[in-house]
Amino acid sequence: MLEGLLTTLLNEKITICKLLESESNQEEEYDKYNRVDMLAENDSGELFLIEVQNNNEYAYFQSMLFGTSKLVTEYINRGEGYRKIYSINIVYFSLGSGTDTVYLGKTEFRGIHNGETLELSPFQKQTFKAETISQLYPEYYILKVNDFNKVA
DSSP states (O other): HHHHHHHHTTTTTEEEEEEEEETOOOOOSSOOSSEEEEEEEEETTTTEEEEESSSTTTTHHHHHHHHHHHHHHHHHHOOOOOEEEEEEESSSOOSSOSSSEEEEOOOOOOTTTTOOOOOOOHHHHHTOOOOGGHHHHHSEEEEEEESSOOOO
């Protein structure tokens, strides 16, 4: 069911590769704790870190960053180079302030003087096979399940 949900949300086939149990993916006692972590992949080799969080967590936004950072460094340490990371966060508690049920976060750089968005050079576009800088950074999805109000 989760693969179907993600395939519909992202408009591409997503396959869950492995379940990362809450305690087994903690390297230190201070690492985050949540109910379920899963690692999925698409046909292009991009990685999807799926977190299902039931308990209210004060610093959940930082926890999202922590999870993606660990995944990025894990694959770089394996010598595989950078792989696009998506962080899919399914939360069952009130996170932030907003009325939507699904949020998407991307990284972009804007000039502080003129508001211009920084773009990749033609060489970078060719080298990284990307059109925008945001395609090089993790993307974050937040699904606020308690706010669905019986409408998925």
